[in-house]
Amino acid sequence: MSATPRRILVVDDDPMVANTIQRVLRPEGYDVEIALGGAAALDQARARRPDLVVLDLMMPGIDGLEVCRQLRANGSPPILMLTARSGTADRVRGLDTGADDYLVKPFAYTELLARVRALLRRAAPPPTILQYADLTLEVETGEVRRGGRVIPLTAREFALLTHFLRHPRLVLTREQLLSAVWADEETDDNVVAVYIGYLRTKLDGAGDPRLIQTMRGFGYSLREA
Numbered sequence: 001m002s003a004t005p006r007r008i009l010v011v012d013d014d015p016m017v018a019n020t021i022q023r024v025l026r027p028e029g030y031d032v033e034i035a036l037g038g039a040a041a042l043d044q045a046r047a048r049r050p051d052l053v054v055l056d057l058m059m060p061g062i063d064g065l066e067v068c069r070q071l072r073a074n075g076s077p078p079i080l081m082l083t084a085r086s087g088t089a090d091r092v093r094g095l096d097t098g099a100d101d102y103l104v105k106p107f108a109y110t111e112l113l114a115r116v117r118a119l120l121r122r123a124a125p126p127p128t129i130l131q132y133a134d135l136t137l138e139v140e141t142g143e144v145r146r147g148g149r150v151i152p153l154t155a156r157e158f159a160l161l162t163h164f165l166r167h168p169r170l171v172l173t174r175e176q177l178l179s180a181v182w183a184d185e186e187t188d189d190n191v192v193a194v195y196i197g198y199l200r201t202k203l204d205g206a207g208d209p210r211l212i213q214t215m216r217g218f219g220y221s222l223r224e225a
Contacts, residue, residue, distance in 0.1 A: 005031040006120055009050035011041040011067065012082070013059040021054060024109045025116065038062025042070055050077055052119055054112075057083035057094060065097045072098035078119040082107075130165035133224055135203065135211060137165050151202050156181065160195050161203075164212065164222040173219040196220060 008030045012018040018034045025032045033048065035041035039062055045053065053071065057064035068079055081099035083090060091102045100122075101115050130137045136145045142158060144151045153161065163180045164172070174192045182191065196212055204210050213221050 005029050006051040007031045007033070007048065008052045008054060008116070009033050009035060009041065009044055009048070010054045011035045011038070011059075011064070012056040013037050014056075017056070021112070024112060028113060030116075038064070038067045041067050045071055045076065046074075051123065052077050052116060053079045054116070055079050055081050055099070057081055057085065057090070065094065068094070068097045068099055078123045080112075080115055080119060130162065132165055132168045132222055133211060134208070135165070137161060146203055146206075146208060149206060153199075153202065157195060157199055157202070161199055164220075167222070169221060169223045171215045171218050171221045176219070192220075 008025055010018050010021045010032060013036055015036060018036065022032045022034055033044060033050070035044045038059055041055070053076065055064050055067060064081060068081065071079065078100040079098065080101045080103060081094045082103050082105060083094065084105045094102050100119055103112060103115060128139045130139065134147045139162065144153055144158070144161065159181045160177065163177065177192050178187065200210065200212055203212070210225060211222055213223055213225060215221050
């Protein structure tokens with residue numbers, strides 16, 4: 001299983017355009033919903049609270065600028081505005097209304113994806129407290145707790161556990177863990193297994209259920225058995 005996908009609301013009065021954007025975004029792992037017009041966009045944004053809005057500027061009725069204004073008034077997520085107008089005045093007007101970025105139609109889908117990724121990165125700074133089951137790690141203070149126990153870790157153990165907590169339930173291969181925690185250092189082939197053992201001894205030492213599972217033939221996963 002993977003982490004909860006980021007939710008994107010695509011707003012365009014043209015169903016063909018909206019469906020095309022949805023088909024581009026979904027294979028990247030996003031949960032993509034469509035609103036065919038401004039009124040529907042405002043209703044769906046209030047009900048579902050998307051992580052990002054891809055918003056067409058030119059729509060009948062409530063246009064993109066008005067949707068942008070109303071979303072901003074209620075503390076909206078990042079807004080990527082789309083338009084067929086390429087003039088500087090139109091881009092400035094969209095950005096001044098509250099859009100975070102601007103993309104002129106027609107656009108390359110690779111550029112759309114890149115801008116979506118960039119906006120989501122800026123909107124979601126890494127959390128300072130990571131938690132899974134009864135395990136909690138405070139990134140800034142370095143404190144790790146399981147239940148009521150404080151668990152002292154070495155710097156390397158802390159880095160390894162942080163990587164697991166940033167990817168709960170995913171299967172991480174030995175190569176992925178080596179790259180994330182040991183980077184380009186020359187290490188013994190068995191170093192990952194050795195440090196997994198250290199972590200298990202400390203995390204499960206009070207008889208708690210094991211959280212770092214061995215997925216034989218694949219790697220390791222932070223998950224409840």
